[in-house]
Amino acid sequence: MEIIYLLIPISLILLGVIVWILLWAVRDGQYDDLEGPAHRILMDEDRIVEPQKKKPAGSAG
């Protein structure tokens, strides 16, 4: 059971990394709009005609 003296510190390091990532994400504004990405990901897929400015990228479909 002495292995927990190794495993728990490892899990604590992981926890530290997770907390750091989350705090960075909040500071970066990734939580400012929780609804948008849910819609955006669906609708981007639906684009058949690209805006005129850009080249029609996914025209093969």
Next chain:
Amino acid sequence: MKPAIAKRGNHQDFNETGAVSAAIGIGNCFHCGLPVPVELGLSVSIDGVNRPMCCHGCQAVAEAIVASGNTNFYRVRTEVSSTAQGLVPEFQRATEVYDVPEIQGQFVHSLGADMREASLILEGITCAACIWLNEQYIAGLPGVTDVRVNYATQRALVRWDEKQIKLSEILQSIQKIGYRALPYNPDQQQESHRQQRRLQLRRLAVAGLFGMQVMMISISLYAGAWSGMEASFQQFFRWLSLGLTLPVILYSATPFFMSAGRDLARRQVGMDVPVSLAIGIAFASSAWATINGQGEIYFDSVVMFVFFLSASRYFENMARQRCAASIEQLAQSLPVVTTRLAPDGGAEESVAAATLAIGDRVLVRPGETVPADGEIISGFSALDESLLNGESIPVDKSVGDRLLGGSINVTNPLQMEVKSVGADTVIAEIQRTIERAQAEKLPLARLADRVAARFISLVLLIVVSVAIFWWLHDAERWFEIALAVLIVSCPCALSLATPTAISASLGKLQSAGLLVKRGSALENLNRITHVVFDKTGTLTRGRPRLERVICSPEYDRGQCLQIAAALEQHSEHPLARVLVQEAGVLEKRKLTRIASTAGGGICASIDDVDYFIGNGSYIASHSNAEIPTQWLEEIATDAVTTVVLARADRVIAMFTFVDDLREDAKTLITHLQTLGKSVILMTGDGDAAARRLADLTGISDYRVQMSPRAKMEAVQALQRESSVVLMIGDGVNDAPVLASADVSIAMGGASSLAKTSADIVLTANHLPAIAQSMIVAARTQRIIYQNMGWALMYNFGAIPVAAIGLIAPWLAAIGMSISSLLVVLNALRLTR
């Protein structure tokens, strides 16, 4: 070729029309869903199919959407679009001022040499597809490098290359696809709101992540206590829990400690005092037990408590900030640019309104908004103050009269002297009043605070006496028992009872399309006995259609419309707008001696002939004209709204309007009646029109020809009979009536002041949501009472048992956690 197949599958979906677009009937506008006038014959070819359009505005918008290759919008949208207003030349001119560098300073950030960035408020968003369309369209403009629309706030962040495109061109392009965009300056308050939101979220995240670890360790400790565990491991785990709880206490729980400190400094006992006491004592005793190597630890209770309480406060705060966003729109009603005159009265100079000082002389041209409060020093004009006092008819003012910032100059140029600016103006005062009303705490929450304050004083007294009693009788057990009493009596459940239920129900209502701005509305909604509708725009589509023009023999239809439109051109009344629209291009006419009567009509002279336009009673009281009886007979059968145009001695024309009923109006009224509410219709319109509407919807009590004042008095009369009145309104002259009702709901399309003075704004175009809100309000109240009842019962039931020494501290901690959990879960039932 898996991706290709998947793509093809999607492709077939595209070829369908889309649920919302397909639901629009043949005779209705494909863009906005309104009926298409028969003779119009406008259409736009969308994906090879000719789709009917109801007006030139919608046609232009649909064409712009097709031309930009974004026809997908019509397939994916989940709400019909708002009716396009058509391009207003004034708006185009107004946008050009945003290219002036001094003005840009307020709104635009420079990112390097030519890159610029600005935040835009978007108006006219009805569903997620609108946001998609805006993103696609703006991103497609040459020179725009990045665009991101926030779905929750409907704000767009745009970056562009100043060399390729100007801000005014971006704004005008957005106007072309049927939305309105204005740059806004996120002021310090909003910035601090954002910072506060992020800080709260970070605290919540820390409490959650560390809390999970503490919980996990606690489970092994509980299991170890059950099945046996080596003492060294046990001690290791306890130290681990202490270490993991520390960040939660030091970082996440600081707001509670700080607020409790403030309360104590003011010699008050607020909710945060017992909360911090419970957190502090539970943590201190657990830390003591860990260091000493004996006694119970309660780290799991501490972290869980902090997490739940932080979460409920975070959601409550989010709901409040969303409402604050609607106030910003009001701030936008002051003009950003104004014309300042040099003190000697000569040179004109364009300056930002924010830079005006008291004593400055300002030129206000017709159609412009008055930039600050002040006094007229030369000229006379009519001013539209509808935004400030709900009066839809412009008021005449001349030298020496007071001008209010935010009102619109209608007829003639004016010179004014600025008397007060910024925070001292009337419009700023209105904004503050609204903010105050929103910040005000819910009565139920106040009750919970009061109950908890008394309760905690009582509990502290009990803890002290229990400790003294046991110290005298069994000195060994006094700490253990006093601690158990304190933990058992922790009003965690009590303090979670109300906020969790309220944030759950606000979220529920928001997804149903209701933005609750004042928390007290939730409580009052539950007690509503009478529901009062303001006809225009609430039960009907809010877009009257000119049905017939009956003219006297010496005038033809075109002439009548021309005169009517000339008189009504500056009125914001919906019927006036229709008349102006129908008249088409206005002949230039000089209007003099304009006088208007609220809720009645307008009188003015054209070429020295007095003309009157208004409802029947206005014409009867202001001129000697009589409406020919055969006209009345002609329309009597139709039951419609009429506007009469007359000269001093005879009636020239009569215009009849119909406004079609919303499909869901009947559903709502039937629903309200089955809930046992009395439904009343109050309208400024004539008897016939109201009767037709009442018959169609099944309303038996309807009151006609009511002025805004009469409506307000009628509402107050109902309140004197101890009725609780819900007023549902729309349109400019509703604001005072809305304010007098116990609860008020403004429709999404209502004017800004009506929206800001209402307790609730209906954001979805879906009337039955109102009946649903009452059901949700009733459930919320029930759940709050259940929660408080349960919390008090648990606390009062457990204290005596703990006081006689029958509950060990660890058992008390489990009891505390479970009672809090029950309260949270009970509140979450509201979201279903």
